[in-house]
Amino acid sequence: MRSLTAGFLSTIALAMTALPTLAQVEGIQRPARGQVAVPLPATPGTVVVTPPPGTIVVPPATGAPINLPLDQPRRLQDAPPPQNFIAPGIEGIYAQLRQPARFREAPLQPYEPYQNFPTPPDASKFNLRQIVVKFVEGSAVRFRKDSLLVSTDPADTDTSARLRRAGLEPANVAEDLNSFNDQIRSFKGFVSRAAPGVDELDLLRLRQAAERNTRSEQPDANLFYFVHLPEMGAEQAQGVLQSLMKHRSVEAAYFQPIPFNAVDKPPTTTLSVTNSQGYFMATPAGIDVSFARNLAGGRGEGVRVSDVESGWNINHEDLPPLGFTFGVNWGDDHGTAVLGEIAAL
Numbered sequence: 001m002r003s004l005t006a007g008f009l010s011t012i013a014l015a016m017t018a019l020p021t022l023a024q025v026e027g028i029q030r031p032a033r034g035q036v037a038v039p040l041p042a043t044p045g046t047v048v049v050t051p052p053p054g055t056i057v058v059p060p061a062t063g064a065p066i067n068l069p070l071d072q073p074r075r076l077q078d079a080p081p082p083q084n085f086i087a088p089g090i091e092g093i094y095a096q097l098r099q100p101a102r103f104r105e106a107p108l109q110p111y112e113p114y115q116n117f118p119t120p121p122d123a124s125k126f127n128l129r130q131i132v133v134k135f136v137e138g139s140a141v142r143f144r145k146d147s148l149l150v151s152t153d154p155a156d157t158d159t160s161a162r163l164r165r166a167g168l169e170p171a172n173v174a175e176d177l178n179s180f181n182d183q184i185r186s187f188k189g190f191v192s193r194a195a196p197g198v199d200e201l202d203l204l205r206l207r208q209a210a211e212r213n214t215r216s217e218q219p220d221a222n223l224f225y226f227v228h229l230p231e232m233g234a235e236q237a238q239g240v241l242q243s244l245m246k247h248r249s250v251e252a253a254y255f256q257p258i259p260f261n262a263v264d265k266p267p268t269t270t271l272s273v274t275n276s277q278g279y280f281m282a283t284p285a286g287i288d289v290s291f292a293r294n295l296a297g298g299r300g301e302g303v304r305v306s307d308v309e310s311g312w313n314i315n316h317e318d319l320p321p322l323g324f325t326f327g328v329n330w331g332d333d334h335g336t337a338v339l340g341e342i343a344a345l
Contacts, residue, residue, distance in 0.1 A: 111137055111162065111217035116245075116252035121234035126255035128237040131227040132194065133244060134219070134252040138163030139173045141223055141249070142200070143193050147181045148225065150174045155204055159220060168248060176249040184227060187240060194224035226256070259331065279341075305342060311335035318344040 114134050119126045135141040138159045142151040150173050151157065163170070184191060195203060203221040210218045227244065229237060237255075245253045279286040292298040311334035314322055319339055329335075 107215075108211055109214075109216035111219065114219055114252045117254060119241075119255035119257065121238040121241075121255070123234060125258060127258055128234060128255055129229045129231065130256040131229065131241055131244065132252075132254055132256055133225045133227055133250060135173075135223040135225075135249050136163065136166040136168065136251045137217070137220060137223070138166070139168070139223065139249050140170070141173065141177065141225075143191060143225065146190070148177050148191060150177065155201065156222070158204075162217070166248070166251075173249045176247045180244070180247055180250075183243060187230065187232070189227055189229045189240075192226050192228065193222075194226055195221060223251075227253075300342075307335065307339055307342075309335050309338065312339065316340075320345055 121128055138161065140151045140153075140156045140160060140163075141148050142153075142156055144151075150170050160170070163173070181191075200222050207218050207220060227240075229240060232240075241253060241255065244250060277289075280289040282288045282291065297303070310327070310329050311331040312319075312329055313332040313336045314325075314329070316336050319336070320343055
């Protein structure tokens with residue numbers, strides 16, 4: 001949940017040869033009680049009817065992912081809308097979230113407040129024209145028209161009891177927001193949701209599902225916002241950030257970090273880094289991969305996984321041949337590192 005401010009909308013699905021795709025995993029029409037699901041079809045684009053009835057759809061491969069230019073700052077609002085990440089006709093997480101919410105409040109482990117981290121006004125590392133703001137839990141702060149306000153919608157106030165732990169009441173938050181909105185207008189800035197392409201109700205249901213699964217309170221992703229500043233000096237931008245942090249309803253505020261791609265160490269030739277794979281070791285240093293390899297299936301043979309994100313260098317020498325890709329490939333470093341850990345040649 002805490003990484004969403006930097007760009008969870010850049011999610012896309014990619015799979016290596018012989019590995020299932022997100023669409024394959026999410027594309028199953030789940031069998032009714034008493035039915036048996038059949039294996040995934042091997043050929044993309046095929047439709048297999050199960051006996052008894054049930055359909056598995058695998059979308060055709062779309063070729064290499066779309067790459068966005070990396071020579072300019074990447075912004076969340078530049079990401080394509082969520083429907084671009086789901087193959088047409090596929091039942092995925094968005095379809096599941098549209099089901100009626102079934103959630104009853106249960107005793108949960110307390111919420112761990114979102115940690116503010118220092119972002120000095122360094123224009124080379126942080127976007128000084130974009131401040132990430134997280135409001136306190138239970139505040140029901142929502143963006144309507146061109147301002148922030150305290151929502152009274154039942155869906156937005158389902159965690160209102162959590163506001164009292166911050167020593168605030170809705171009236172205090174409303175007063176805070178009046179000052180917050182006035183301040184932003186005074187320097188000709190504006191506010192936007194941190195997740196503009198995702199429906200508020202979807203984020204609500206994701207939080208509820210996470211709380212059911214973890215039995216712990218989770219942060220309300222609808223409480224994250226971007227404050228966009230006009231061009232100004234670093235010292236003035238720092239002053240704006242500090243003034244926003246003074247509002248009692250603001251849990252955290254910081255400059256948006258600027259993402260950048262990793263650079264290969266010269267020479268760019270193949271080298272063995274086996275000795276650096278500390279996760280092979282026994283706990284607590286690693287996950288004891290060496291021991292697991294003594295067991296049947298311990299090398300992962302026959303195991304199928306999907307990497308659902310972005311940031312792959314699809315031409316990297318250590319990656320196996322790519323099979324299905326879908327969506328937008330944003331960057332080329334993080335996803336490459338992930339695949340390197342689970343499937344490097």
